[in-house]
Amino acid sequence: MATDYDEVRSDVKESQDRSLEALQSANAPDARSVVKELDEADALDEGLTPGGEIVSEELIVQVIPEAADEFTCYSCFLVRHRSQLVRESNGHSYCIECEG
Numbered sequence: 001m002a003t004d005y006d007e008v009r010s011d012v013k014e015s016q017d018r019s020l021e022a023l024q025s026a027n028a029p030d031a032r033s034v035v036k037e038l039d040e041a042d043a044l045d046e047g048l049t050p051g052g053e054i055v056s057e058e059l060i061v062q063v064i065p066e067a068a069d070e071f072t073c074y075s076c077f078l079v080r081h082r083s084q085l086v087r088e089s090n091g092h093s094y095c096i097e098c099e100g
């Protein structure tokens, strides 16, 4: 890009190129950084909204099937709600269907 300009060396053109480069180097990075900062700010705002929290909880549930109000029955090995827990022995939980 700059090699051709060196052969056509004139003070006027060189000053034009310099001013153009100065404008580009002065404007483009600023515009990008401002847009980037806005994007990051939006991302942070979205992360704090209830919608973002719901998405996070869904992701956690997918990775960890046993939630805080659930247990895994040691007999049938199904993840069940705490309300179905009827017996615990030796650290193992048993659901109402297995114990009923």
Ligand SMILES: [Zn+2]
Binding pocket: 073, 074, 075, 076, 077, 078, 094, 095, 096, 097, 098, 099
């Ligand atoms: Zn069970």
